[in-house]
Amino acid sequence: MIDSIHIHNVVIPFLYLITFVVYVYDFVKDKPMLNNAKRVFLFITLILHTFYLLSRTIEFDHPPITNKFEIFTVLAFALSFSYFILELLTDVRGTGLFIIAFSIVLQIASSLFIEDLVEVKTILRSNLLGIHVISAMLGYSGITISAVYGILFLMLYKRMKSNEFGLIFKRLPNLESLEKLSFIAAIIGYVLLTISILIGGMWLPNAFPDFSYFDPKLISTFIVWVVYTIGIITKLTGNLYGKRIIVFNLSGFALAIVSLILTTFITNTFHSFY
Amino acid sequence: MNIIGITINHKTAPIELREALHLSQNEITQIIPLLKDKLFSEGFVLSTCNRTEIFGFPKSHGVNFKNVQDLLKDFKPIEGINSNNFLNYFSCGAVKHIFKVASGIDSLVIGDSQILAQVKEAFQISEDMNFTSSLMRRISDSTIKVGRRAISETLIGEGAVTVSFAAIKVIEKVFASFEKRSALVIGAGETGELAAIHLKDLGIGKLTITNRTFSKAENLAEKLNADAIKFENFKDHLQHFDIIISATSSGEPIIYYDDIKAMMKKRKGALACLMDIAIPRDFDTKVKNIDGAFYYDIDSLKVIVDENMKLREKEIPNVEKIIMEEMVNLFGWYNTLEVVPTIKDFRDFFEHIRSDEMEKIKHKVSDDEFEKIDNMTRRMIGRILHNPTINLRKISETGTNFEEVAANTLILKELFGLTNNGKEQRENNDKN
Known part of the structure; x- marks a missing residue:
């Protein structure tokens, strides 16, 4: 099985790259023939990626979340998988390249540096940790996709305001759909992040003797969660629409990324396993 | 042809x-x-x-x-x-x-x-x-x-090549569907009426008409199963409309920056399309700077039309390629109309000679020998005629060279005397 894992490790970035090229080609040329073909490419890539992640879990006896580069491949998968589901649900097919691009970068970094770790800390073998991390990854994928749609919304918005009717105007879905896609992705991300926070809240105090509710990572995550809660409630109650809600969403995403970077690389936290 | x-x-x-x-x-x-x-x-x-x-x-x-x-x-x-x-x-x-x-x-x-x-x-x-x-x-x-x-x-x-279609394309780039949207048409003249009909055809959820002469607005509204509001107070309702199309003959703007600013504030950021298809324009052009409001006049819509026209012009060589392919198919078929009877006459001509000669030896040889000779002459004629038949058919099916087809057919007819109906000609030959 180890040989199969190594082969997949090399093949998967190329599959993402090929899928990305097909999506880009279709975006530029708008060939009806590629409309379904690109979806098939993405589906095959995701199937093989699923097989790869399962193989790693079985072969190394732990979910692939024990180091940064394992996390990267899970994130790459989570982003493209979330996009695939969103594409199936909404049938908006013209935006895949903007999401798959993230998967390519993450998967290339993962494939280059990932190691076959067999021995991992006991704490990283916990099933609750697995659910906590995977739901957090999917949650971050959701808000990332939401942010990507937010950026696409602003790109189209700006071009339409300045009477530029080029490729972006022709190929992107309408502003209302982009706003809707951004909102659906944010809701999915928010729900998964909430699950992750709840599981973390139950499991972390027992797993770590130095656990503290005032840990910088916990506080920053909570702030991000509160921002998204406010945004979603405001949108649902009909108090904010269009560009305003998109800007609010992007601010929340920026806050999430900044806090993630600061708490991971700068501050001291018990919430660091790698 | x-x-x-x-x-x-x-x-x-x-x-x-x-x-x-x-x-x-x-x-x-x-x-x-x-x-x-x-x-x-x-x-x-x-x-x-x-x-x-x-x-x-x-x-x-x-x-x-x-x-x-x-x-x-x-x-x-x-x-x-x-x-x-x-x-x-x-x-x-x-x-x-x-x-x-x-x-x-x-x-x-x-x-x-x-x-x-x-x-x-x-x-x-x-x-x-x-x-x-x-x-x-x-x-x-x-x-x-x-x-x-x-x-x-x-x-x-592809693409919108008329101003009204370009306006629809822009609206479609803002809203996912027309069914859930409400529109206001200002002006019940010819242009306003056309715009209102167009919106109705596209399945707009709610259509409202306003006009300085209220009865005209009412008449048009009745015709299109829409609502009519008085011109004097239409500005009080602007926030309820996702799409506003203005086509009055007013000499000066009728909708100002502050009107749209107030409207957008009440809409809490919800997007709105403002289509100014009047000449001179009905909106104060500064409204295009207001967040969430997409304002387009005829000149800005013409930008879309011009771009699409250029794209269509670029497609002409591809269409000409299709035309050429279909001309080849058509003339290929047409050429066979002339060639097929000629080939048939040509083959009949040889078959007639063969059967005539076979008839002459019928009583001079045994039945077995006759059958062998009959088969051999059939094969021989088949082989002799194979290449001319195939080549003539091939020339005709390429479709483009119908003059060559006509020339070859004519030569064949003249050489073998097939000109005036093969059968008749053969009968003449027989007499000689």
Whole structure:
């Protein structure tokens, strides 16, 4: 099985790259023939990626979340998988390249540096940790996709305001759909992040003797969660629409990324396993 | 193929002449019997606001372009029209022109979406009036195929090329559907009415009309099953509309920056489309700077139209490629019409000689020997005729070189005396 894992490790970035090229080609040329073909490419890539992640879990006896580069491949998968589901649900097919691009970068970094770790800390073998991390990854994928749609919304918005009717105007879905896609992705991300926070809240105090509710990572995550809660409630109650809600969403995403970077690389936290 | 035809269109005549010469469906049904009687065995007549075309297969060698022009001018006498206003086509050129028309590349607006339906209708009228037979039917099928292929295989019909369609495209880029949207049309004149009808056709959720003369707004609203509001207080309701189209004849703006600013504030960021299709403009142009409001006037919509026109022009070579392919197919088929009977006569000629000679030896040899000789001569004739038959068929099926086909067929007929019906000729040979 180890040989199969190594082969997949090399093949998967190329599959993402090929899928990305097909999506880009279709975006530029708008060939009806590629409309379904690109979806098939993405589906095959995701199937093989699923097989790869399962193989790693079985072969190394732990979910692939024990180091940064394992996390990267899970994130790459989570982003493209979330996009695939969103594409199936909404049938908006013209935006895949903007999401798959993230998967390519993450998967290339993962494939280059990932190691076959067999021995991992006991704490990283916990099933609750697995659910906590995977739901957090999917949650971050959701808000990332939401942010990507937010950026696409602003790109189209700006071009339409300045009477530029080029490729972006022709190929992107309408502003209302982009706003809707951004909102659906944010809701999915928010729900998964909430699950992750709840599981973390139950499991972390027992797993770590130095656990503290005032840990910088916990506080920053909570702030991000509160921002998204406010945004979603405001949108649902009909108090904010269009560009305003998109800007609010992007601010929340920026806050999430900044806090993630600061708490991971700068501050001291018990919430660091790698 | 001896099809001939004439056209008068936007390239040859001013709009006044084209309009004057336009034939209604009723007039087409009147002119077809005249054409049948005097000039053509089969044909068709196409007449739109931009072109009138008459094509057909002459009943006799004497029929020429001038006869067709004269018949049209006699049918619909118009002052100022002369032969320079017509373009004449013959054979290959005629078919190519018909294909170009159906594909939309000969239209005033390149890639015109209406023309194919109009061409289909023209052929249908001919069919209904027994003005077609197999040849014209085949041209009709090929023409419609060209039109369909141009639409499905190229981008010739893509993009908005009229201001009103461009406005719709912009609105569609803002909202996912029209069903859940509400629209206000300001002005119940001709332009406003057209805009309102267009919105209704697109399935707008709620349509409201306002006009300085309220009764006009009410009349239009009633006609379109819409609402009417008084012009004096329409600004109080602006926030309820996702789409506002203004088409009044007011000499100065009627909607100001502060009106839209207040409207957008009440909409809490919800997007709105403001289409100013009035000349002079009805909106204060500063409204385009307001967040969430997409303001477009005729000039900005023309940007879309011009870009799309350029894209369509780039597609013309691709459409011409399709036209060429279908011409090859059509003329390939047409050439076989001439070649197949010739091949048959040619083979019959040899078969007749063979069977004649076989008849002469029938009683001089045994039955077994006769059968062997019969089989051998059949094979021999088959092998002798194989290459000429295949080559002649091949030349005809390429479609483009029908002159070569005609020449080869003629040589064959003359060399073997097949000219006046093979059977008759053979009988003469027998007598000699």
